[in-house]
Amino acid sequence: MKLQLSLEYTLGGGHLRPFLEGLAKGNACAAQCTGCGRVTFPPERVCITRKKQCQAQKSKWLPLSGQGEIVFSTRSMAGAFALVQFDGADNRAVCRIGNPELTGVRATLVASGEERPAMTITPLEEPD
Amino acid sequence: MVIVAGTGMTAFNRRKDGSGFRDWAISAFETALDRSGFERLDIDALVVASESDFFSLQLNPASVLVEDLGLTGIAHQRVEGGGASGQLAVHAGVSLIRAGLARRVAVVGFEASASMLDTAAVTRLYGYSFDAWTDGMTGVSATALYALSARSFMARTGVTSDDFAHVVVQNRCNACGNPDAHLPIEHRLEDILASPVVSDPYRRLDCSPLSDGASAVILAHPDAVPGARRKAARVVGIGAASDRVRLGDRLDPGFFTAKRRAAERAYTMAEIDRPAEQVNLAELYDAYSGAQLQAIEALGLSDNFLYDHRNGVFKPSGRLPVNLSGGLLGQGAPVGATGIAQVIACARQIEGQYHPKLQLDQPPRIAIADTHGGVATSCAVTVLKASAP
Numbered sequence: 001m002k003l004q005l006s007l008e009y010t011l012g013g014g015h016l017r018p019f020l021e022g023l024a025k026g027n028a029c030a031a032q033c034t035g036c037g038r039v040t041f042p043p044e045r046v047c048i049t050r051k052k053q054c055q056a057q058k059s060k061w062l063p064l065s066g067q068g069e070i071v072f073s074t075r076s077m078a079g080a081f082a083l084v085q086f087d088g089a090d091n092r093a094v095c096r097i098g099n100p101e102l103t104g105v106r107a108t109l110v111a112s113g114e115e116r117p118a119m120t121i122t123p124l125e126e127p128d
Numbered sequence: 129m130v131i132v133a134g135t136g137m138t139a140f141n142r143r144k145d146g147s148g149f150r151d152w153a154i155s156a157f158e159t160a161l162d163r164s165g166f167e168r169l170d171i172d173a174l175v176v177a178s179e180s181d182f183f184s185l186q187l188n189p190a191s192v193l194v195e196d197l198g199l200t201g202i203a204h205q206r207v208e209g210g211g212a213s214g215q216l217a218v219h220a221g222v223s224l225i226r227a228g229l230a231r232r233v234a235v236v237g238f239e240a241s242a243s244m245l246d247t248a249a250v251t252r253l254y255g256y257s258f259d260a261w262t263d264g265m266t267g268v269s270a271t272a273l274y275a276l277s278a279r280s281f282m283a284r285t286g287v288t289s290d291d292f293a294h295v296v297v298q299n300r301c302n303a304c305g306n307p308d309a310h311l312p313i314e315h316r317l318e319d320i321l322a323s324p325v326v327s328d329p330y331r332r333l334d335c336s337p338l339s340d341g342a343s344a345v346i347l348a349h350p351d352a353v354p355g356a357r358r359k360a361a362r363v364v365g366i367g368a369a370s371d372r373v374r375l376g377d378r379l380d381p382g383f384f385t386a387k388r389r390a391a392e393r394a395y396t397m398a399e400i401d402r403p404a405e406q407v408n409l410a411e412l413y414d415a416y417s418g419a420q421l422q423a424i425e426a427l428g429l430s431d432n433f434l435y436d437h438r439n440g441v442f443k444p445s446g447r448l449p450v451n452l453s454g455g456l457l458g459q460g461a462p463v464g465a466t467g468i469a470q471v472i473a474c475a476r477q478i479e480g481q482y483h484p485k486l487q488l489d490q491p492p493r494i495a496i497a498d499t500h501g502g503v504a505t506s507c508a509v510t511v512l513k514a515s516a517p
Contacts, residue, residue, distance in 0.1 A: 072283075074327045076271060081268050092375070094374065116265060
C-alpha cells in the first residue's frame, strides 16, 4: 500500500510571538526576568537560573545587539549549526549558520523571514 | 519489587516482508506470555510504548493492540517519552503493580522507524523532537544536536573520535552474537574513521540505525507468579528525571545531568551506593557512539571512565560489560521497543538465558538499563537484580 499525507499547520506563536517576529527581521528579542534580571535568548517561560531556581513567570522583552560568540559548531549534511553565546544573554542558543563558508568566532543574527522564523547567524570575518 | 516473568522480542531490522507493527507486537507479546507461564486472562493491564504516530500512522496504538493481543476489556495506556518511551513504559508497569492497581502487566513496545517512511522523512520529523519552536525551526537534526553535545563533552574530558570509534567497533562486534541484531558487523577502526561525516564529529558509522521491531515483557507481583518463575530477575529500582530541553540552557551541554539524577533515584530505590563496584552489566543508550561514554560518566559506572574505556573495562571480558546486546548501534533502535529490549537483555543475562555467544559465564547479580529521549532530556534508568538463591 502507498499512502501520501500532506499536512499544513498553522502555528500560533503564543508568548514567543515577539521573539519570533524579531527573528523574522533579524532582531534579537530576549526576555528579562522581572524577578532576578536574568536575560534569556531564546526566552524562557519560567526563570530557571543555573544556580538556583528563581521560578518567576513574568518577564519583559529586551532587545539585544544580535551579536555573539560561537562556542561550539558542527557541519552536517543538513547545514552547519552552532551553539552561540549572544552578547547580553545568560543562556546560549542553537543557531543555523547561514553562511558556513565564512569563518569566525563572532557572529551576528540575520533575518530569517516570516515564513519560518529561526535563529540564523552569519559569522563575522576576523579583521586581518 | 516486581518480577520480570516473561520476555520476548522480534528481530530489529528493516522489514522487507510486507509485515507491519501489529504483527511484530503480537509476535513479541506471544513469546513473552509463553515464557511467563501466564494465560491471556491472567493479564490485567497493558502498557504500550511507541514514540511517534507519524511513523506508524496509527493514533492511539494501544487501543488496537489491546484487541490484537486478545486482551480486550483490560486497562490499557500508551506511554511516550521520545527515545525513553520503552523504558518509561516499563516504569509505568512497575508503578501499576507497586500501587496495587494491577498484578500482571504486559508492556509492549514497537516502532516502525525504518520501512514505512523514507530516511529523509524520519530525519526531518526527528528535528521536531527537541524544542520545535526554537531549535527545531532552525532545521537542526538530531545528529547535529548530539554532535554539539559531543563537542562540549570532548572539550571537557579529552575524549577523542578514536574513543568513539572503539565504542562502535565493540558494540557491533557484540551484535555478531545476537541473532536479533540489525547491524552485526565486524568493523575495523579505520572503517569508522573513514565513513562519511554526518555531523562532525559524528560519522555515519557512529550513528545507530533506524529499525523496525517490537519487544515485550510481562511484569508481575511476586505473589502473582507461577512457582517456576518466582526466581526470575526482578526490577528493584526505577528512576526518571528531566533536563533543560534546549542544549543552550544547560550549564554543560556535554554532561547528561538528568541521567545522573535518574540513576541516583534508581540506585536509591535499589539500595546501591557504589554503582561502579556493584553493577555487573549495563545496557546503555548509545544512539551515537559518544553518548555511550557520556552515559557511563553520568551513571557513575566508573571513577575514571576514559581510562577504563581505553583499558577494556567495558568489553565483554571486562569488569563491567556494556551493551553486550550490541546496544542501539548494533542491535538497532525501533524506538518504542528499545528500552524494553534493554530490560530483556538484562533479565535474560541475570537468568543465564541470554544468547549463548553473549551469555556471561558468571551471570550478573545486578544489571542496569538506561534510556533517554532528546539529548538526554527525558531519562529513565532501571535496576534489575537476581533473585536470592
